[in-house]
Amino acid sequence: MSDHAADDTVPEVDESRRKFLIAATAGTGAVGAVLTAVPFVASWKPSESARAAGLPSEVDLSKIEPGQMATFFWRKQQIYVVKRTPEMLASLASHDGELKDAKSEESDQPAYARNESRALRPDVLVLIGTCTHLGCLPKPRFMPGDASVMANWPGGFFCPCHGSKFDLAGRVFQGSPASVNLKIPPYSFEGDNKLVIGVDTQPAKGVA
Ligand code: FES
Numbered sequence: 001m002s003d004h005a006a007d008d009t010v011p012e013v014d015e016s017r018r019k020f021l022i023a024a025t026a027g028t029g030a031v032g033a034v035l036t037a038v039p040f041v042a043s044w045k046p047s048e049s050a051r052a053a054g055l056p057s058e059v060d061l062s063k064i065e066p067g068q069m070a071t072f073f074w075r076k077q078q079i080y081v082v083k084r085t086p087e088m089l090a091s092l093a094s095h096d097g098e099l100k101d102a103k104s105e106e107s108d109q110p111a112y113a114r115n116e117s118r119a120l121r122p123d124v125l126v127l128i129g130t131c132t133h134l135g136c137l138p139k140p141r142f143m144p145g146d147a148s149v150m151a152n153w154p155g156g157f158f159c160p161c162h163g164s165k166f167d168l169a170g171r172v173f174q175g176s177p178a179s180v181n182l183k184i185p186p187y188s189f190e191g192d193n194k195l196v197i198g199v200d201t202q203p204a205k206g207v208a
Contacts, residue, residue, distance in 0.1 A: 056198035058190075061124065069140050071129060074197045078129040078137060079185060080157075081195065088168050089122055091144060091154040099171045101181055107132075107171075109184035110200055118169040118184060124195065126187050127170045133178035136161035142168070157182070 057074050059081055064070050069082045082088075093116070096102040104114050112120045119125055131138050138157035146153045149165060156167040165173040170182030186200035 056196050059195040059197065060193060061195055062193040066123075067142065069142075072197070074185065077185075079197055080125070080127045080129040080140075082125040082127075082140075082168070084117075084123050084125055084168060088142070088155060089117060092116055092167060092169055094154055095152075095167065095173075098173055099167070100174055100176070100179060102171060104171065104181055106179075107181035107183070109181070110186050112200070113184045116169070118171070118181070120187065121189060124189075125169065126184060126195065126197065128183040128185055130183070131159040131161065131164055131178055132172070132180045132182060133159065133162055133164050133176070138164065138166060138182070 057072060059070070059072060061081075061083065064081065064083045066083045066085045067088070069080055072079045072081065101107050104118060109118060110120075113126075117125070129137055136159050138159040141149050141153070141158045142155045144153060144155045146155075149156075149158050150173070153165075154167055156165060157170065158165055159176075159178070162177045164176035164178035166176075166178075166182055167173070170184070172178045172181050185197055187195060187197045188199050188201045189195055
């Protein structure tokens with residue numbers, strides 16, 4: 001019981017140390033948000049502790065240019081956010097016959113993302129960046145025609161571990177060891193430029 005009495009003692013606050021710890025924590029968060037050198041910008045809330053708890057996370061889409069990808073952590077998973085250009089979107093219609101699950105019938109995504117662009121809003125792609133084969137991180141290979149990935153490459157993602165290939169909607173190509181498309185987390189938008197990962201409050205749009 002005497003221990004409890006000791007716990008009740010309010011320590012004197014060292015104000016300078018407290019400010020230092022706050023600054024150090026903020027710095028760690030900023031570094032943690034920057035994960036990849038692919039054309040990349042990240043803007044990010046909330047705190048490290050909120051992320052660790054899996055709370056919804058907000059992304060400022062105005063910081064991501066068309067054609068760029070930003071990566072974030074949510075529930076200990078890497079999340080890819082791509083601002084797709086009209087050209088990137090147009091490429092999705094070119095290769096349905098080369099995909100394992102073109103309609104995303106066997107794959108894991110919210111109902112509002114079970115459409116050709118696999119998105120609530122076609123210009124914004126949100127994926128869980130974990131290969132559905134054995135869990136490596138697929139790399140962005142957005143340049144169409146990159147023969148080092150495959151002939152007639154439309155742009156997408158390439159997994160360096162065993163060679164799975166995914167298009168710009170995260171749909172897996174035939175011949176890949178992965179059997180299903182990249183997963184899509186729940187998400188929603190607040191206005192034009194705020195993406196909220198982890199909360200899907202908006203009605204489905206454009207569901208085929
Ligand atoms: S983990 Fe990606 S292809 Fe095997």
